[in-house]
Amino acid sequence: MKKVLVALALLGAIVFLLTRGPIDVDDDRTRLRIGSTAEVSSLDPRVATDGASFERIYTMIEPLITYDTSLELQPRLATAWERAEDGMSLTFELREGVQFHHGRPFTSEDVRYTFEWILDPENRAQNRPLYTNIETIETPDDHTVIFRLNAPNAFLVNNLARMPIVPADRGEDDDFGRNPVGTGPFEFVSLRRDDRMVVRAFEDYWGGRSNIDELVFRAIPEDGARLLAFEAGELDLFQRDVVYREIARLDEDDRYVFEQTMGTGYLYVAFNVDVEPLGDPRVRRALAHLVDREGFVDRVLEGVGTPGISMITPGTRWHNAEVERFPYDPARARELLAEAGVEDGIRLRLHTNENPARVQLAEVLQASIAQAGVNLDIRIEEFGAYLDRIQATDDYDIIIGGWLGQLDPDRAMYRQFHRDGSANYMNYRNDRVSELLDRGRSLDPESDEALRTYFEAQEIIVREAPMAFVNYNLEVGVRHPQVEGWRVHPYSAATYQDLHRARIAR
Amino acid sequence: MLAFTLRRLASVVPVLFGVSILVFLMVHLTPGDPVRLLLGEDAEPADVERLRAAYGFDRPLPVQYLLWLQRALTGDFGISIRHQEPVLTLIAGHIGATVELAVASLVVAVLLGIPLGVLAAVRRNGPVDLACLVIALVGVSMPNFWLGMVLLAYLAVEIDLLPIAGRGPPLLDALGELLRTGRPGALLDAVRFLLLPAVALGTAVMAVVMRLTRSNLVEALGEDYIRTARAKGVSEWNVVYRHALRNSLLAVVTVVGLSFGALLGGAVVTETVFSWPGLGRLLVDAIRQRNFPVVQAGVLLVAFLFVLVNLLVDLSYAWLDPRIRYD
C-alpha cells in the first residue's frame, strides 16, 4: 500500500506542475461576462482576421474611426478626416491627450508604424490587400496623418476605419498577440485560450474611466451550450449565433432581452457559368426560382434573416430595391428549363462546407430542385477542402457560401463580380459590370453618379443570376435586463467597442 | 530492472520518430491550405502565395520535414499559423485542463468502481452482483459524449449549481488558494465545473475497473492463502481488504494507467460537448485549420505521453508485484 501512495504522490506532483495557471478571485468589482463563438486567433489586429478576435481587440485597441450601430463612421482616435479633391490622398486629424496603457502618449508615428508594418510584405499581415492602395504615409506633426494613394479608392476610408492602432514601441514584441497594448477603455489582464480572457478598466482612458471594472470573455463554440450557459446566469450577454429555434421563447421571456438588427452579409447559391448547362442564364434563373427563400428564412432560420434579392444589404443607401425578384415558382422553373432544352434527370454537384445553415439549405434545395427534374449530389466538405476547391480549382458546379462585412458596394461587388475579381467563383464575365465597378472606385461616394453606377451593376448581375441570393443575415444578441447600454451591432466585430459605456443596474 | 527500463525507453524513440513522419505525411497530404483557411473566403491569390512562401510551404515535402525535425530536436516547434505564437506556449496552455479532467475521470472511476467491484465479489451470484454487472455493461456501452449530452440536458439544465460549459479555476490553484487563505470558494467552483465531464468520461472506465476488481477478487478469494487466512479465523472483512483486494488491485492499476494515457488525447468529442479547454479540442481545431506546426507538435506530445504512461504502467506493475521479474 505504501508503494501505491508513493506512486500517487509522484503522479500528483506531475499533475501539479502541468496544471498551474491564474485564477479569478471573487470580489465586488462590476463585471460583465461575455460569451464568444470562438477563441481568438491572436490579439494582434495586424495578424488576426476573424471576428472573434476583433470583438475582443476593439475593447483594448482603438482604430482611427469606428462604425456606430447605424453603420455611420464616428471619430475615435481621429477627430476629423478629409478626402482630397482628386481622390489621391486622405488626411486625418488625431485626437490629443490620448494615452496608451503603458503610459506613453499616442501620436501620428503610431499610425504610420501600424500601416507601414501591414504594408511591408516581409511581415505576415493578413489584411494587407485592404491597404495596398496606400503609396506613402506622411506625418507633418504629432497629430496629423496623410495617406497618399497610388490610385483613387473612394472606399479606402472604410478599411482604415477597421484597423486598430498598435503602439510603435511595443509592436515588435514577440508576445504582442497574447499581451497587447492599446489606447482602449480596457487593458489586457489574462488570456487562457479556449477558456476565458479578462480585461479591466483602463484608469487613464481619454474618454473617461469605464463604468464596468472588468470584462470576462468565455469561448463557448457550441451554440446550444453558449445559450444554456447564458440562461443559467453564467454569461451576461453575447452577440452572434443565438440558437434560432430558441429565439421566440427568449423574446417572450422577461428574464432575457433579445435583440436583432440587419447585418452586413448574406448567404448565396452560386453557379459556375463555365459548366454546362449553367452557362445559360435561363437555367440559372430557373434554379433561382427553385430557392424557397421565404420558406428557408421562416422555417430553417426561424425568421432570423430576410429573403435576399441582391448582394447589398437593405438599410444601406446602396441597396437597389428595384432589381428583378425570383419568387419560389417550380412551374416557371420547369418552363425555363424546358426553354433552355435541359433534359429531365440531369445531375449537378453541389458543394458546401459543414456550416449547419449551409448544410440545411443544401438539403432543402436538393428536395426542391428535384421537383424540376434536376438531381443534386450534395458534397459537404471541410472548410479547408472547400476553400481549396473554390479558390484553387474550377471543379464545382454549384456552391453554397456566404459573405460577411459587406460594408460598402466596392467590397460587396468588385472581388465577386468583376471579371478579374479575386473571388469571382462563378467565372462571371460581363464587360458592362466590370466597367461600372472600375468606375465606381474613382467617383465620390456621396455623389448621385456613384449611386447610379452601383444600382445599374446590381440590376445586371441579379438579372443574369450567376448567384442566387438566399437571405440577408440578421445580427442577433441576448442580454440580461440589468445590463444597460449595450446594443446588438450590425457589424458584429465592433459590438463590444463601447462596452465601457454600459452599466449594470442593481 | 534498470536495464529493462533503459531498453524500453530506447524503444520509445523509433515509435515517436514514426509518429512524427506519419503525422507529417498525413497533415501535408491533406487537401486544404492553412494559408487559405487563415485568409478566408475573400483571400487575394497573391497574398496566399506570399504567405505560403513565408511559411516555407512552397518547398518540397522532404525538405520541409527535415527542417521541422532539425528545429524540433532543438526544442523549437515553430509558430502556430493561426495564432502567430509559439506552438509550445499554446500546448502548455491546454495540457493542464486535459490532465485535470483525465485525473478527475479516473478518480470517479476508481472511487465508484472498486467499492462496487468488491461488493459484487463479496456478494457474488446474488442480486447485488447482477446489478453491478448491469451497471458495468450499461456504463461501458454508452458513448461517453452522448452520456455527457444527456447529463447536460437532464441535470445541468435543472440544477443551477452545475455549470453548462467550460472550466472553473484550475483545480490545483484552487487547492493552493484553499491552503493559503482557507477559502474553499475557488475549489468548489473548480469541482462544480469538473463534475459532469468527469462523470461522462469516467463511467466507462469505472465499468471496467468494477469488472476487473470483481473477477480478480473472486479468483483471489479462492486461493489457498486466503483459505488459510480464513481457517486461522481472520475476519471476513480483513480477508477481503488486507489479503485478497491488495493482490487484485494490480490489474486495476494497469487499467487506470492505460485509460489515463488514452484520455490525454482521445476525449475530443466530450471536450467539445462540455466546451472543455483541453488538448483534444486544440488538436481537432488545428487539424481542421491545417495548422501543421500545432498538429505535429501536439500529436507527438500526446503520443509521447501515451507511450510514457504505458511504460510507467509496465514498470509499476513490476514494482508492485514482486512475483514479476524483468531482465
Place this chain on the structure above:
Amino acid sequence: MTESAGLDDLVADRRPTGPGTGEEGTPEPGSRPGRLSLRRALRSPQLVGGTVILAGVIAVAILAPWLSPADPLEQNLQNRLLDPQGLGGLGGEAGRAYILGADELGRDLLSRILHGTRLSLLVGVVATGLALLVGGVCGAVAGYVGGWIDSVVMRVMDVLLAMPGVLLAIAIVAALGPSLTNAVIAIAVVRVPVMARVIRGDVLAARELQYVEAARALGIPGPRILFRHILPNAWVPTMVVATLGMGTAIVTEAALSFLGLGAQPPDISWGRMLSVGLGVLRTDPHVTLYPGLAIFIVVLAFNLIGDGLRDVLDVKSVEQRG
C-alpha cells in the same frame, strides 16, 4: 480509443511490444481455448441476451422501410423539432406518426432512427472486417515468420497505437475528405494494430504447440502450416476482440459523424443526428436522447456477445493481457 466506450481497448493489449517486453508472446500454459458448443453458449445469459438483441437490431435494419411510419428523408418544415407525440401520433397526419418527434428539418425521428440502424451495422461490420483482414494478415505473418519482418510490422503497429484512436481517425478523414467510405477506412486503420496484436499473440502461442512442431518437422510448407494448422486455432480470442470491436467501430463512426466528418446527407447516421441535438438540448432533448439510445443498444448487444463469448470460450488471455 477513449471516445469509443469499448471494453476491448482496455482489455486487448494496447501496450507497445518493445524488444524488451519479456512477457510478450510467451504462450500461456494450459490456456487452450475452449470450443463453442450450443449447450455451453446457452448457459451464458450475456451471450443469449446479446444475441437476441442483435437479432432484433438486424431485423430492424432489414425491415426498416416496412417498420417506419414515414419516409425518413421527407422534410416537412412546419413540423421542425416537433416534440414526441407518443403512440397518440398514430392518429395524426397520414404516414407521419412522429412517435419520437421530428428532427431539425421536420423529418420523422423514429423512421430516421430505424433506417440509421443500417448504416451503423454496416460500418461496424465493414470496418471491423477490414481491420481483421489487414491486421490479421500483418499479425499472422509477423508472428509466424518472426525476425526482422516481425520487428518492422510490429513497430509500425506501435506507431499507430501511440496515437489516440479518435484523433488518428480524425486526421485520416481530414486527409481523405469527409465521407462515409473514408470514415470506414479511418476506423479500420485505427483497429488494425489491435487486431494484429491479438492475432500475432495467438499465432506465437499456437506455433509452440506440439502438433505444429510436428507438422514443421514433417516438412509441411510454412504458409500451409499457418493457414491449415495455426490460424484455425487462433481464431477464438480474435473473435472475442472483433465482436467487442464492432461496438467501438460504431461509436467511432458516431463520433466522426458528430464532428461532421462521417456520413453525409442524405445518408442517415445516428452520430449526425446527435450533433443537431447539442444545439437544442434545453427545448428538444428528444433529438439527443433517442439516437444515442439506439447507439447504446447496438453497442450493448455487441458487448454482451463479446463478453459472453469470452466466458463461454474461457479466453482468459484476452483479459489478462490488458
